Amino acid sequence: MSNRFEIKKIKKLNKPHKEKEKKISNSDNNIIELKNVSKKYTAGGDIFNALSDINISIKKGSFVVVVGKSGSGKSTLLNIMSGLIRPTEGQAIVNGNNLISFKNKELTKFRSENCGFIFQQYGLLSTLTVEENIFTGLNLKMNNENRKLSKIEKKIKKQNQIKDKEKNKDIHLDKNEPREKYKDKKMYEIMKMIGIYDLRNKYPTQLSGGQQQRVSIARALVKEPQILFGDEPTGAVDSAMTLNIVQLLKKTNYEGTTVVLITHDPRLANVADHVIEIQAGKIIKDYKQEPMKNYENLFI
Secondary structure, rough: HHHHHHHHHHHHHOOOOOOOOOOOOOOOOOEEEEEEEEEEEOOEEEEEEEEEEEEEEEEOEEEEEEEOOOOOHHHHHHHOOOOOOOOOEEEEEOOOEEEOOOHHHHHHHHHHHHHEEOOOOOOOOOOOOHHHHHHHHHHHHHHHHHHOOOOOHHHHHHHHHHHHHHHHOOOOOOOOEEEEOOOHHHHHHHHHHOOOOOOOOOOOHOOOHHHHHHHHHHHHHHHOOEEEEEEOOOOOOHHHHHHHHHHHHHHHHHHHEEEEEEEOOOHHHHHHOOOEEEEOEEEEEEEOOOOOOOHHHOOO
């Protein structure tokens, strides 16, 4: 009977906490703060403790690597930090948002406005080409920016777009020549850097796993998120491409994006300034360090 009561209690706690404030300022230039966070699941008549009493503070602009074995709780930790799931107990304050109190729609809006994701399963749309898939990330960025514009600013932006279209309508283009579909230069620079520019007109089913992974990375980066979350971002590529990806992530971090990666690859911990090690749902190590400057030899 007591177990049934506990299961009912956990199910309730995994829903939004109505009594909690939705907006709480982060302290000490932190962008992520987890305070006494736990995450419990129920399946049938069983209760699983995925995370227990987690306390983490991540500074804005950090490059964080979370290491741990399979089943240690890394993915659950990342999912709570990124608003994919709510904690059962405790506070997850991310960029001024108290995520435990958010409803599903509010979590979706939070992720759209704050986060970029590099998933293990890629999450590409099979009916879109490589550049169209990547553009979905850019489109999210533009939608978020438009929401912040005043009515007058939106009107001026629309007038400028019409003028640009008029200027370009008489330019002759060879129909047989592969060309860039969108105007965003940074999008294509990212594609070139990670070796998928020549694949831009192909579909996900025509790509290898490593190529699909690189498309998902480009889609996340082009959005220029406040926080970039990566779930094994180098898991499906060779050492040479791992180095390219690390260089791109470091550049993104240098430009101001907070980067949080979970990985099995111990080499990535050397390029981080903040390393967290998790085991059986608990933090066993949490330390800051000076990242290795000449890390290229790690990936040869």
